[in-house]
Amino acid sequence: MASDPILVVGGTGKTGRQVVARLSALGVPVRVASRTAERRFDWTDEATWGPALEDVAGVYVAAPDEAETVPAFVARAADLGVGRLVLLSARGVDVPGYYGPDYHGAGGHLRNEEAVRASGVPWTILRPGWFAQNFSEGFFLDPVRAGEVRLAAGDGAAAFVDTGDIADVAVAALTEEGHAGEVYELSGPRALTLAEALAEIERVSGHAARYVAVPAEEFVKELVGQGWPQADAAMWTSVLAPVAAGREAVVADGVRRALGREATDFTEFTRAAADVWRSA
Ligand SMILES: NC(=O)c1ccc[n+]([C@@H]2O[C@H](COP(=O)([O-])OP(=O)(O)OC[C@H]3O[C@@H](n4cnc5c(N)ncnc54)[C@H](OP(=O)(O)O)[C@@H]3O)[C@@H](O)[C@H]2O)c1
Numbered sequence: 001m002a003s004d005p006i007l008v009v010g011g012t013g014k015t016g017r018q019v020v021a022r023l024s025a026l027g028v029p030v031r032v033a034s035r036t037a038e039r040r041f042d043w044t045d046e047a048t049w050g051p052a053l054e055d056v057a058g059v060y061v062a063a064p065d066e067a068e069t070v071p072a073f074v075a076r077a078a079d080l081g082v083g084r085l086v087l088l089s090a091r092g093v094d095v096p097g098y099y100g101p102d103y104h105g106a107g108g109h110l111r112n113e114e115a116v117r118a119s120g121v122p123w124t125i126l127r128p129g130w131f132a133q134n135f136s137e138g139f140f141l142d143p144v145r146a147g148e149v150r151l152a153a154g155d156g157a158a159a160f161v162d163t164g165d166i167a168d169v170a171v172a173a174l175t176e177e178g179h180a181g182e183v184y185e186l187s188g189p190r191a192l193t194l195a196e197a198l199a200e201i202e203r204v205s206g207h208a209a210r211y212v213a214v215p216a217e218e219f220v221k222e223l224v225g226q227g228w229p230q231a232d233a234a235m236w237t238s239v240l241a242p243v244a245a246g247r248e249a250v251v252a253d254g255v256r257r258a259l260g261r262e263a264t265d266f267t268e269f270t271r272a273a274a275d276v277w278r279s280a
Pocket of ligand 1: 009010011012013014015016033034035036037041042043044062063064065088089090091128129130131134138
């Protein structure tokens with residue numbers, strides 16, 4: 001039914017929050033789900049899935065990397081007759097070696113993608129690269145505020161994608177025709193090194209932070225020294241590998257293909273987020 005809501009799983013996260021805002025602005029009913037959202041939803045608690053999925057027209061799925069139950073959830077959604085599935089995945093998941101020499105294209109995202117493709121529900125897959133918002137609300141924010149960003153990213157660059165663009169593509173796929181069966185690789189319109197990204201942040205906010213490239217092995221040791229479990233430290237280092245290798249610098253065509261416009265530039269992102277760093 002046209003008045004059935006769209007379920008946004010991970011609706012409190014970086015992309016989900018913006019999907020919710022955009023759907024609401026369009027007058028589309030939305031059900032926001034996560035552990036802390038109005039509709040309690042937990043990837044580790046199947047009992048929370050059925051109530052969330054009741055009578056929904058479509059689902060946006062943004063799951064944390066550690067969620068292993070996405071395929072089971074997708075099967076449940078299909079059983080309950082949802083009309084559309086839009087899955088947040090990641091760039092390079094089907095490319096052996098993308099996340100370092102030990103990556104053979106068999107990560108959790110690929111498993112989730114396979115479940116969506118096999119669901120029988122019209123689907124759209126989003127494969128974004130590194131988010132620009134990692135600097136303003138994610139992994140890099142505290143280091144930026146502290147004035148030093150240490151990463152195993154070498155001198156590599158990334159075409160950071162604005163999460164607003166990811167949300168725009170998700171909303172198009174959830175509400176318009178023509179996106180079923182599409183895999184959209186999403187990036188920003190140009191690549192910046194970490195040092196260049198921090199220089200842009202300083203230009204708009206006056207807050208200076210420097211980038212320090214740390215060799216991968218040393219970086220893992222540093223994280224373990226800070227109390228990270230070895231496996232998490234290795235995983236975090238491997239997701240930086242495509243930046244170090246220059247793979248994330250390649251500009252993707254997904255935003256243009258899905259929306260018929262250019263992707264949002266990093267400078268525009270920094271202007272919108274400047275207050276976050278000004279207060280540092
Ligand atoms: N960040 C990037 O640069 C990037 C790039 C490409 C792809 N991705 C992918 O994007 C996805 C989201 O990553 P993110 O780090 O940016 O996270 P995020 O969307 O900012 O936050 C994660 C969301 O998941 C919810 N969540 C966490 N644990 C949950 C649980 N057990 N049950 C239900 N909901 C749970 C959180 O809400 P509550 O805390 O309220 O539960 C939040 O809404 C990941 O799959 C990642 O691989 C990220």
